[in-house]
Amino acid sequence: MDTDAPGTDRPTVTMAPLAMPAQGRPATEVASELASMRTGDLDWRGGRSFSLVYNPDDDELEELLERVGASFLHENGLNPFKYPSLARIESEVVAAAMSLFHTSPKAGSVTSGGTESLFLAVYTAREHARSERGVTNPTVVAADTVHPAVAKACHYLGMELITTGHRDDLRADPEAMAAAMDDRTALVVGSAPCYPFGVVDPIPEIAALAASRGVLCHVDACLGGWMLPWMERLGREVPPWDFRVEGVTSLSADIHKYGYAFKGVSTIAYRDPAMVRRQWFLYDNWPGGLYGSPTTAGTRPAAAHGRSVGGHQLSR
Numbered sequence: 001m002d003t004d005a006p007g008t009d010r011p012t013v014t015m016a017p018l019a020m021p022a023q024g025r026p027a028t029e030v031a032s033e034l035a036s037m038r039t040g041d042l043d044w045r046g047g048r049s050f051s052l053v054y055n056p057d058d059d060e061l062e063e064l065l066e067r068v069g070a071s072f073l074h075e076n077g078l079n080p081f082k083y084p085s086l087a088r089i090e091s092e093v094v095a096a097a098m099s100l101f102h103t104s105p106k107a108g109s110v111t112s113g114g115t116e117s118l119f120l121a122v123y124t125a126r127e128h129a130r131s132e133r134g135v136t137n138p139t140v141v142a143a144d145t146v147h148p149a150v151a152k153a154c155h156y157l158g159m160e161l162i163t164t165g166h167r168d169d170l171r172a173d174p175e176a177m178a179a180a181m182d183d184r185t186a187l188v189v190g191s192a193p194c195y196p197f198g199v200v201d202p203i204p205e206i207a208a209l210a211a212s213r214g215v216l217c218h219v220d221a222c223l224g225g226w227m228l229p230w231m232e233r234l235g236r237e238v239p240p241w242d243f244r245v246e247g248v249t250s251l252s253a254d255i256h257k258y259g260y261a262f263k264g265v266s267t268i269a270y271r272d273p274a275m276v277r278r279q280w281f282l283y284d285n286w287p288g289g290l291y292g293s294p295t296t297a298g299t300r301p302a303a304a305h306g307r308s309v310g311g312h313q314l315s316r
């Protein structure tokens, strides 16, 4: 919530004086003060925390997540060479995700959340448009129902987001998207499903539109990516949304939503495994040695993912 936005009620916060305490306090006192601060917090087990906490209501899973989290609390995903366990867990998570989305086992990465996955999709599209098509001021085209994280990525990356209206059935309108595309278009985005209405956009039409113009097509399945595969297995009718759709080039899917991990873990996937390399950042002009990272973070918590090999500090 933007608490500074006009008309937004600011939460009431009672704060102690803003200064570093002169002395330490007993751990039990600190713990009990923290517990008392939480009395006004949303009760996420109460069933009204949609989009903040995805609660599987499964005690065994909750206990396992807490055990895994606690056991990796101090590790740093920055350097996979120091933590072979994290490197292995990440590659297994990526391979499992890629098989769910129907692409090749190494064609993706684990990220910290939907916003980072979308950022990387927009970034790789910008780089692709620049290097493959010579587009100097690339744009992104999406329906107005697309998640604001796409607008945020465009803002950070100096790209223009062109939004089009949605149809009466609340889905993206491919005809309107076609009309908004031009030589500058680097990426078109469809959602599976979109957050505001929970409906899956017509991905085959959007992807065909993109492919016919040599443009990349991202499916934002942050919400549905770890749910739709199981709905399909249960025999429910699921509209086409993943890499089985011709023309889909990247896809984001959050494990910390319906994958039921705790916060800080999502996946970004590509059709072409070579696209993953466009995410990488390598820097060799540093007395500290060669520095490289495949996603945006440097130091990364291992706990949230039960893995996390985000930044790769290649040498010291």
Ligand SMILES: Cc1ncc(COP(=O)(O)O)c(C=O)c1O
Residues within 6 Å of the ligand: 051, 113, 114, 115, 116, 118, 147, 149, 191, 193, 194, 195, 220, 221, 222, 223, 254
């Ligand atoms: C469809 C969709 N995309 C992206 C996001 C952003 O994900 P995150 O909040 O994990 O960054 C969300 C979050 O609800 C979402 O529903």
